[in-house]
Amino acid sequence: MTPEKKKQRRLRNLALLSLLLLAVGGTFAFQAFNQRAINDRLNEVDINVGGRVHDYYNRDTENKDVFVENYGERPIMARIRLSEFLETRQRDETDFTPLVAGTSRDDVENWTTWIPSAGNINDRENSNASNAFDQYANLIFGWERSGQDAPWYMPTFNHDNLDLRTAAAGHARDWIEGNEATDAVTDGATHPGDGIDAYWSAGGSFDNSGPIWPGEEVTNQTAQNLQQDRAPMTMDQWVTLPNYQKIGNFWVVDPNTGWAYWANRLDSEQASSYLLDAAEMTAAIEDKVFNGFYYYGIHVESGLVSPDQHEEFLNDGEQHHADLAEFLRGIQNGAMHDDGPNPLPNEDSAPAAFDFSTMRPGRIFTMAGERYRYLEDMDNGNHMIIRDDAIRDINFYNQEGAMDDWYSTLSQEVQDMVQPVSDSFDTGQLLPEDIIWDDDESRWMITNLAALNIANDVTEIDPSGSPRAFVLSVADVLRLSGPGRGFPTALERGHGALGWWWTRTPWLPGRAWRVGNRGGFAGPDSIGIANSTGGMRPALIINQGN
Numbered sequence: 128m129t130p131e132k133k134k135q136r137r138l139r140n141l142a143l144l145s146l147l148l149l150a151v152g153g154t155f156a157f158q159a160f161n162q163r164a165i166n167d168r169l170n171e172v173d174i175n176v177g178g179r180v181h182d183y184y185n186r187d188t189e190n191k192d193v194f195v196e197n198y199g200e201r202p203i204m205a206r207i208r209l210s211e212f213l214e215t216r217q218r219d220e221t222d223f224t225p226l227v228a229g230t231s232r233d234d235v236e237n238w239t240t241w242i243p244s245a246g247n248i249n250d251r252e253n254s255n256a257s258n259a260f261d262q263y264a265n266l267i268f269g270w271e272r273s274g275q276d277a278p279w280y281m282p283t284f285n286h287d288n289l290d291l292r293t294a295a296a297g298h299a300r301d302w303i304e305g306n307e308a309t310d311a312v313t314d315g316a317t318h319p320g321d322g323i324d325a326y327w328s329a330g331g332s333f334d335n336s337g338p339i340w341p342g343e344e345v346t347n348q349t350a351q352n353l354q355q356d357r358a359p360m361t362m363d364q365w366v367t368l369p370n371y372q373k374i375g376n377f378w379v380v381d382p383n384t385g386w387a388y389w390a391n392r393l394d395s396e397q398a399s400s401y402l403l404d405a406a407e408m409t410a411a412i413e414d415k416v417f418n419g420f421y422y423y424g425i426h427v428e429s430g431l432v433s434p435d436q437h438e439e440f441l442n443d444g445e446q447h448h449a450d451l452a453e454f455l456r457g458i459q460n461g462a463m464h465d466d467g468p469n470p471l472p473n474e475d476s477a478p479a480a481f482d483f484s485t486m487r488p489g490r491i492f493t494m495a496g497e498r499y500r501y502l503e504d505m506d507n508g509n510h511m512i513i514r515d516d517a518i519r520d521i522n523f524y525n526q527e528g529a530m531d532d533w534y535s536t537l538s539q540e541v542q543d544m545v546q547p548v549s550d551s552f553d554t555g556q557l558l559p560e561d562i563i564w565d566d567d568e569s570r571w572m573i574t575n576l577a578a579l580n581i582a583n584d585v586t587e588i589d590p591s592g593s594p595r596a597f598v599l600s601v602a603d604v605l606r607l608s609g610p611g612r613g614f615p616t617a618l619e620r621g622h623g624a625l626g627w628w629w630t631r632t633p634w635l636p637g638r639a640w641r642v643g644n645r646g647g648f649a650g651p652d653s654i655g656i657a658n659s660t661g662g663m664r665p666a667l668i669i670n671q672g673n
Contacts, residue, residue, distance in 0.1 A: 177288035178203050178393070178431040181280060184299040185322035192270075192278070192324075193403045193427060194352060195393065196294070198286050202392040203431050204458055206440060207378075207402050208385045210238035210426040211260050215412075217419040226263070227256050232309055235426045240385040241266070245363040248380055257385075263412045264423060267405035268359040269378070270352070274568055276644045277354040277623045279327040280398055281319055284335045284342025292341055297322015304341075311422075317341050329660070351660065354622040354644065355400035359387065362448045370463040371489060371615070373454075376624065378402050381448045392434055392458060392473070397624060403427075434459040461491060472498075478540045483510045483671050488613040491515055495538040502613035508672040509546060509588060513599070513613075514664050517626030521662035523639045523654030526629060530596040530665050544669040545594040548586055555580035557601055557632050557640055559651065570647035571617050576605055581632055588668055596665035601632040601640055601648065617646030627661030 177199040183192040195205045212230055214223040225231065227239050239260070242252040248268055251257040270278060283294045295301040296318040300308070305315025318340055319333050320326045331349035338344045359378035373390070377400070380387040389399050403425075412421055432439045437455045441447065448454075457463040461472035470476040472491040481494065483501070490501040502511040514533075521529045534542070561579060565572040576582050584600040599607075604620070607613040614620035621627060621642040627649065633639045634651030643649035644660070 177286060178205065179283045179285065179294050180207075180427070180429050181283070181294045181296070181318070181398070182299045182427075183280075183296045183318075183320060183322045183326070185324075186298045188323050189405065189407070190322060190324040191403065191405055192322075192401050194280070194399045194401050195389065195429065195431065196280070196283055196398040197393045197395055198283055199288070200395050202394050202434055204434055204437055204440070204455070205389040205393055205399060206386045206430045208387065208428045209241040209266070209403070210235070210385075210428070211241055211257070211264065212238040212424045212426070213260060213263060213421065215416045215419060215421045217416065220419070223420075223422065226259050232422060232424070235424075238424070238426050242385050243361055243380055243382055245361055245382045248359055248361050248364075252382065263409055263415070265407045265409060266403060266425075267407065268403060269355055270401040270404050271355065271358065277352045277400065278325060279329060279331065279349045279351050281327050281331070281333055282347050282350050282396075282398075283318065284338065284340055284345065284347060285317070286343065290341065292317050294318040296320035297326075309424075350396065350398065351623045352398045353400050353624050354618065356616075356618045356622070359402060362450060362454065365390070365454070366450055371487070373463045374457050374461060375618075376400060376622070379454065381451055383448050384445045386430075386440075386447075388440075388454070388458070390454075390458060392461065478538075478544060478671075481671070483669070484508075486510070488607075488611060489615050489619060495541050497537070497541075500613060502607050502666070505588070505668065508670045509668055510671070511586070511607075511613075511666060511668050513666040515625065517628045517662045517664050519626060519659050519662045520657045521629070522657035523629050525657070526598055526631070526663050529663055530598070533665050534596045541667075541669075542594070544671065545596075546588045546668040546670050547590060547592040547594045548597050548668060549589040549592045550595075552584055552586075552597075552600065552631060554584050554600060554632055555582075557581050557634060557651070559634070568647075569617060569645070570643075570649070572608065573601070573605060573648075576602065584632065586666070586668070596667055598629060598631040598663065599666055601630050604630060604642060604648075614646070620646035622646065623660070625664075628664040629662070 178195055178197045181194050181196055197203050212232060213226040214232060216223040230237050230239060239256050242255040242257045244250045244252045251261050292301045292303050295316050297320055299322060300313060300315025301317045304317050305313045327349045332346055334346045335342060336344050353376045355377050356375035357377045361380050361382050365373060365379045375391055377390050378387045379390050387402055393399060406425055437459050440455060441452055468482050469486060469492060470480050473493060475493045475496060478494055486501045488501060488503055492499055498515045499512045500515045502513055504510055518529060518533060557579060562573055563575040564570050565574050581602050584602050586597060586603055608620060621644060623644045627641055627643050629639060629641045637654055638651035639654050640648055640650045641652060
């Protein structure tokens with residue numbers, strides 16, 4: 128085993144969460160059971176590998192958010208599984224009666240595993256006992272709000288990967304902190320916040336001096352969950368996706384076991400989108416108990432491993448979906464295919480290892496320490512590529528200097544491949560009132576580009592210019608967007624994890640256009656905007672033959 132493998136030996140976290148509802152007309156209460164985290168190491172090292180399950184709940188608003196945060200220094204892979212329990216009692220009865228025979232409130236291990244039908248995550252499998260809950264509880268999966276970016280959260284203060292507790296906020300309670308209570312009353316929160324929807328927002332902070340909550344006595348700034356690329360789906364639905372869409376920021380559920388897998392590596396300081404956003408009781412529960420009582424719970428079990436230990440998810444003795452092994456390898460590699468001779472997307476390689484003539488537009492690759500997106504074959508051995516992540520805190524008028532600084536840090540092998548472009552561009556001006564959008568809300572495409580004075584601002588090789596990095600124009604972005612192109616979908620053009628990014632196209636002096644966190648054009652915004660959520664994505668034209 129190499130030293131690097133020793134540093135990245137398995138990390139497994141098991142977390143149990145429960146949403147409890149007592150008494151018709153009463154209130155919800157939420158529990159987070161114990162999280163168990165193991166980081167095996169053969170040598171003493173300083174690298175911290177760890178993740179934590181977050182669960183935010185508020186019984187007054189009935190908001191409930193469950194997601195996974197990677198607070199460590201290495202990528203992880205994550206899965207979550209739900210099980211349910213319901214029991215009822217009429218006022219003239221002494222004992223509660225469980226909905227599913229043989230289950231009991233105090234033994235969460237025998238609760239009924241939630242199993243979706245193979246073709247619809249929102250419908251429990253009819254042949255499974257899970258189907259008994261259909262008429263009483265609706266589970267709301269994923270997080271999607273029209274026109275809104277991904278939600279914000281407060282990162283965990285607890286970076287001890289041997290600590291078994293979750294980050295439970297509001298009326299949520301951790302299983303250990305709450306002394307294993309199942310009464311829906313005992314407190315056991317381990318994280319700040321009152322659990323309401325959108326409690327945290329951009330620019331927020333919390334000082335944990337004291338400490339008030341488990342973990343370090345530091346001030347944390349709010350961070351943003353990853354925007355889901357698509358709603359949670361079953362593995363049977365996942366199989367039908369094109370290969371280039373199979374790895375991304377969304378949840379995929381194995382209908383054989385109920386395990387939901389995050390379909391991407393969760394990198395350091397990232398937090399997944401929500402698997403579960405709400406659990407709503409139906410009117411049928413009131414008809415069943417009338418003036419009696421009922422208790423409903425959700426138990427959430429999670430597993431977190433380092434990517435090179437993904438076979439832990441296969442070797443658990445369960446009968447998994449036939450495509451799970453291929454799916455997990457795709458997550459580890461960052462793609463479902465390797466585009467012929469090219470290294471895998473997450474494999475950092477020298478320029479000579481790539482054959483760019485075989486790359487498909489939109490393909491991610493890592494070259495000489497930088498992660499790129501392949502945009503297009505420009506013929507004659509020339510290829511356009513762009514950094515796959517925005518360089519943050521760069522405003523519009525500082526882009527030129529920032530690009531020069533970034534370019535100077537590239538390896539000499541990469542710089543030797545870079546082709547010259549014009550030292551200045553005739554950008555024109557894009558006026559909002561002149562634009563015809565394909566959709567006013569998404570701003571994905573401009574349908575009348577040919578009639579605008581920015582149409583000719585397209586980046587090409589210019590022998591009279593300099594080999595350098597450049598920023599795409601709005602016209603560039605438009606011609607590179609769409610099926611089969613460098614930005615095939617809006618969320619592959621821009622989302623929260625990549626950061627928003629400036630184009631070089633202005634409106635009037637003092638304002639310019641950018642690509643927002645949902646892939647649509649944003650603005651025109653003040654050219655002085657600079658923050659940690661976005662900035663600049665430098666592009667290059669390279670020639671492999673030079």
